[in-house]
Amino acid sequence: MPTSVADVETILAIDLGSVFTRAALFDVVNGQYHFIASASAPTTVNAPFRDVSESVHVALDQLAEITGRKFADEEHRLILPSQSDNSGVDRLVVTYSCGPELRIAVAGLLSDVSLESARHLVETLFGRVVEAIGLNDRRRSEAQLDAVIKARPDLVILAGGTEGGASRSIAKLVELLIMVCRLLPQDKRPTVLYAGNQALAAKVKEVLSKWTTTYTTLNIRPTIDDEDLEPARTTLNQVIGGIRMRQVGGLERLAASSSVAPLPFSYAFGRMIRFIGRVSESSKGVLGIDLGASHTLFAAVEEEKQYLKMLPLGMGRGIVNLLNESPLENVMQWLPMHVAPEVVRDYLWNKSLYPSTIPLTQESLAIEQSAARHILRLATQKLMTDYPGFYPAFEPIVVSGSMFSHAPNAAQALLLLLDGVQPVGISTVILDPYHLLASLGAIAQVNAIAAVQLLESNAFLNLGTIICPISTAKYGTPVLRVRIEYEKGSPNQLEVRQGSVVSLPLQPFQTANVHLDALHHSEIDPLFGKRSGSFKIVGGVCGAVIDARGRPLVLPKDAARRRELIKKWRAALGG
């Protein structure tokens, strides 16, 4: 691993998404790593191609056109390492989220203990629980066996037994899995990941390896009260790599040239959020959000706690889950104009059929943005339910996904976050416009200095500082007194009322001191119980924004009033 910029390396990152394949180039300019350029092409993982190589070639051709650098030789092989004629690259890293959704069966002891932890582990990746077997299961053993066979899982996660705890029940589950393997042809047997009582790990591996590929990892539920997914996630990453190499055409060839084994997108993304957490000066933790086509990923780190949740809700095929699980009114409440419910419903169903299409009109863009707001809301609520300690009070918050990066302007991207996630306290919102975060997570494995320098480079966009006080005051009541002192010029004073969004005039990179006094029992930063204080803030492309709409944000029931407010909030940010 390089330890200084003297070990200069040109790095190519390829991200194989479910809709787009992205290629990004990083190089050293004036002694610092910089993001040079990126290019994308529709991913060719699906039929008739069934091989990602085509989309990688197209993305690299585009990148070559943009940068003037040659990446592949005459036989379309990546030039590694870089040559004296400035062609090729020194490092290749690959991340992926494409391919069919993984089918995963979970087996464990108690449904609200080990099985719950196994489900949490599944929720960190692009997969779906297709069957669950546990002690509380009232079905006969035969019915459980048939259920697993019918579910056709790619992977079984076997958990259960606290350290030094149950072993007979685990043995019974192992016997069931052996029977599943006996009855299935070799090429249809699921891979097994054992993440239970460590006293049995060696024996479980010995017995199950005779039948199928078996991995073991540390116990995800070492005690009744403690869940520890991290070691299992690292092993799971290898397990999924093995499955994906078989499923995704062209991935194995890319892996052969890659400096590290290709990483699942969610793993690399979470890794980068942890990395930011380590280098960040803030003590509030870091939140990263990727709103994708099939899934929405939330990754957060807060002191010693880590959260990673990949929900099957997205702006492409993931819309079907949104429509099936949530009343349409919850999406429609965010619309700034009247649109008939059947139009919204049909538009969103069509979006699931044609996930890569782009909205052409104001109305269709508004429908997509409303769906995105509701997805972010559901994801935040899910995290708050699953992890009672989780509260959206982080600094910074990093967002990625085309709904953010391709918004008509930065203000709309920022408002999307404020409406959907409803963060609290003071934070900075950073946009990942080139979808690089996961790639940097992979780069950090081979060149940590590059990852640090790229974080501070031109690759990310500061949308602005957000100040989100908490108040239960009535609409229109003053909740915050603000005094802004700039480095030059006279200070500004204003009073912010409940229900409003206020933009503070601040140029990008301009710093200012803000003194805040909370009024009417409001709190500036509920985590620290602060009611007044001075803070140094830095302007982003949206300046700084005070969101005094309360938490949770309750929209008026009256449709006309609600739409008027939504337009007003948008206008306040100049969006």
Next chain:
Amino acid sequence: MTYAVTHFTPLTYLRRARLLPVAGRVQVRQGQRVIATDVIASADLNNEHLFIDVRRALHLARAEQAEALIEYKVGDKLQAGDIIAQTGGLFKRIVRAPVDGVIVAISKGQVTLEVPKTPFDLLAGMEGVVIEVIPERGAILETHGALVQGIWGNDKIAQGVLLPLAESPEDALTVDRLDVSMRGGVVLAGTCSSAEALKTAGDLPLRGLILGSMTADLIPLAMNASYAIVLTEGFGLMGMNSQAFRILATNEKRDVCLNAGGYDPFAGERPEVIIPLPAQGKAAAEVSELKPGLSVRLLSAPYHGKIGTLLELLPGLTELSNQLRVPAARIRLENETLVSVPVMNLDVLE
């Protein structure tokens, strides 16, 4: 960049693989003619299993003792009442097969019996000839005819006579337009927003329904329909694209095969309407470069389902009326209107 092509073709050569997800029994032979509803292969996907604990039933201490008494081996077929194992002596104990089945495992003094249930039948989904049998998995079929690919289907397969009910691609399917003379047929209409119409179509019953679009509130009803439904455009009230409508409307009274399977982009499976024709077609390209002169379909409102010709790929990014900036193309629609739309909203046709 090459794009996957959607086919609305009046005459083509079609070759389709019909394969089981697991090993099974192939029911056709090379050279055999099949229709859409013929079974190509069957698999025991629905079989159930029964554990028979011989050791416990015979009150034995060790599994080996039980296994020594089991009178059958793995693979043996049993009938209900057959003696699986018995002890000797005056008061002998007997374990019998409770149902018909096949022994699939003997382990730890326990017999696992596979109990046959209705097998999963893989249907042909099209009329044609079996040109190759894939042992234990299925077959490759071929035919010549018209092909209209859909975007959504209700997971049914049907074959019947095509009855164009619609006079134009926008004509709606309504209850009053359905009558008993359509029984057993495959009806063509532009749109449907009527639950009553879908129910009536099931009561007649129709064998199939080909629509441009249907409102999404009808999805649950459509999924439960006894007949096959294929949508060519999607959800809403968009008429069928003119190219697909023309092909279907000109094949009135011909036998039409509906393979209304779900859309699986990874596997490349999508709903299809196939009309076998007594003529020789050529295989259509599966992918195409995006270039001027191509016939394209527009995939989002307000032009959803419109067909046009790609005139040029616009340089750089184009700003849309909603301020989004995207790579776009200039398209001449069939009514000669010129529009600029995002490249990602184009479906290449052949």
